[in-house]
Amino acid sequence: MKKILLIVSGGIAAYRSLDLIREIKRRGDDVTCVLTKSATQFVQPLSFGALSQNKVYTDLFDLESETNIGHIKLSRNADLVVLAPATANILAKMSYGISDSLATSILLANNKPLLIAPSMNVKMWNNPSTKNNIEKLKKYGHIFVGPDEGEMACGEVGSGKMSKVEDIYKEIEFLLKPGPLKGKKALVTSGPTIEPIDPVRFISNKSSGKQGHAIAERLSKLGADTHLITGPVNIPYPDNVRVTEVNTAEEMLNACKNSIPADIAIFAAAVSDWKPTKNFQNKIKKSFNDGDLNLSFSQNPDILRTISETNINRPKLIVGFTLETENLMESARKKMLDKSCDWMIANNHIQKNKSVFNSDMNEVSFLNDVSDESWGLISKKNVAENLCIKIIEFFDNAA
C-alpha cells in the first residue's frame, strides 16, 4: 500500500478531488488530505475526511499536529505528494518559496516527488506570470498533468480545466511504480558551453542539447533521480528532472562537483575546450589594436576527466561522448582510457551528408573496456533508450 499526501487548493475543481480520493482508495492506497483555507470555502473538510478515512489537515498552527512538526512529517510519511487542484495563486507562491500556510509550508519542505494538476481560468493560465512560474517549477523537477481544454465554470472556453481524475490517477500510478533505476541518482551534462570574449561576444559550438536532454528524460522515466546540467539551448526541459543552467565550462564543472555523489554520470555536453584568456570588461572596439583582432585562448578544465579521476564519491558509472571528424573509433578508445571514464559513445559527425548538430538522428558506436558495437543511424531518443538498457544491465550485474 502506497501513501499519498493530497494537497487541495482553493479552486472550483476542489470538489473533483473527492473523486480522486475515491479512485486512490479503490486501488487500495492510502491518502491523507491537506486543504488550504480557500479550499475549505469550496468543499467541507468533513467530505475529505469521510472519503479518505484519515484526519484532514488545514491549519499550520494546529497544536496537535505542529507539536509533531506536522508540516515536515506529512511529506516524510508519504510516497508521493499530489497538488490537485493547483490554483495560479499557490503555483505563484511555490515559485517564490512562500510558506504562509500549512499547504505551502509542506510544499516548501517536501522531499518527495510532486505531481501538480493545475486548474484555473484560461486567461490566468495564459498569463505570462503563470507561464514563468510553471517553467520555474518544471525546472525544479516537479511533474505536471494537464490542464485540459474545455468550458470552464466561469463560462469561458480554453485551457485551464483540471485534468480528468483518470488521467491524474494514471500519472500517480506511473510515479509510484518502481522503475528499474529507482533509488539511483544520475547527473547528465548537455548542450554547449559559451565562453565570453567581452560582454556581448562569446565562443561556443553548435550543440543543440537534444541528445543530453533525451538521456535525462529517459533516465528519469526509468526512475532515476536525475539532474540535468545544461548550457544554453533552445529546447524544452524534460519533465521530472532537476535542471541547472550554466554558461561556461567552469560553471558546468562546479555544478557537476555539487551534484555528486551520484551513481550515474553522463557527459553529453559539448564543452568548449578553450576559453579566451582575457575576458574584456568592455565591448572591444573595431579600432582596438588598429585593425585585426588576435585573441589568445587557454584550456578549459576537463569536466569528464576531473569527475572520473576523483577519489571521493566517484560515480559508479561514468559515460563520455565524443565527436570527431577523423579516426573516430581509435580516438574514442584512446579518450576513454585517457579520461578514465567507463564507457564512451562515439558520434559520427556527418550522417547522410547532414551534420549531427540539431538533428534528431545520431550515428553512434558504444565502447566499453572490452568491446565496441555500432548502433547505426538511429534517433537520439533511441540512443538514449539503448544507453539506458546498458545502464540497467550494468547495475543488475553489479547487484
Ligand code: C5P
Ligand atoms: O571534446 P572531447 O571529444 O574531448 O569530449 C569528450 C568528452 O569529454 C565528452 O563527454 C565531453 O562532455 C567531455 N568534456 C568535458 N570537459 C571538456 C571537454 C570535454 O567534460 N573540457
